[in-house]
Amino acid sequence: MILEKKGILVTLSVVLLFGFSMAGCAKKPAEPGPGEQMTQTRALEETQTTPGNVEVLPPEEPKAMVPESAREMAAFDISDLVDVFFALDQSDLTSEGKDKLARNAGLLKTASDVKVVVEGHCDERGTNEYNLGLGERRANAVKNYLVSLGVPTSRIKTISYGEEKPFAVAHNETAWKQNRRAHFGLQ
Numbered sequence: 001m002i003l004e005k006k007g008i009l010v011t012l013s014v015v016l017l018f019g020f021s022m023a024g025c026a027k028k029p030a031e032p033g034p035g036e037q038m039t040q041t042r043a044l045e046e047t048q049t050t051p052g053n054v055e056v057l058p059p060e061e062p063k064a065m066v067p068e069s070a071r072e073m074a075a076f077d078i079s080d081l082v083d084v085f086f087a088l089d090q091s092d093l094t095s096e097g098k099d100k101l102a103r104n105a106g107l108l109k110t111a112s113d114v115k116v117v118v119e120g121h122c123d124e125r126g127t128n129e130y131n132l133g134l135g136e137r138r139a140n141a142v143k144n145y146l147v148s149l150g151v152p153t154s155r156i157k158t159i160s161y162g163e164e165k166p167f168a169v170a171h172n173e174t175a176w177k178q179n180r181r182a183h184f185g186l187q
Helices: 002-024 034-047 068-075 095-110 128-148 173-179
Strands: 116-121 156-162 181-186
Touching: 095 128, 116 128, 128 156, 128 181
Parallel strands: 116 156
Antiparallel strands: 116 181
16 A cells, blocks of 8 residues: 555656656747738727827927936036135134125025035144134134025035145245135035
């Protein structure tokens, strides 16, 4: 009896194995002949109807793949933002500095996704610690004025370089005036 059950299981296993192997070797379905293709095309044509009065809309213009913020960034040129200069040992904005910042604020409000860094700089006179503090006060004065003109504070960061990154490298009053500034960079 046990031998008979084993025989049935072996036979059943062989049949299943043969069946699965044949299914893997199945032929591709035959492609329809020219007559069959024609019949399918006619059937499709017969089911489509042409309505009498249909308003035809012009095709939609494709949407730009570049997000709006990326286009604003591409159109924005950081060199359009002008530096603001300061008197010796001062962080107060001059009327000329305020005029420049009003122009800069207008540019920043137009490019609403642009984020800037205001860099505070000093001339080489004074200690490193003093100049870092003065540069920070200058950068914050610029940031606060831009915020008062409507530029969101979240779009403006500040940093002080003190005397570490001079614009002009000479050791005279002309160079020192150029180095006492607030400069703009992109975040």
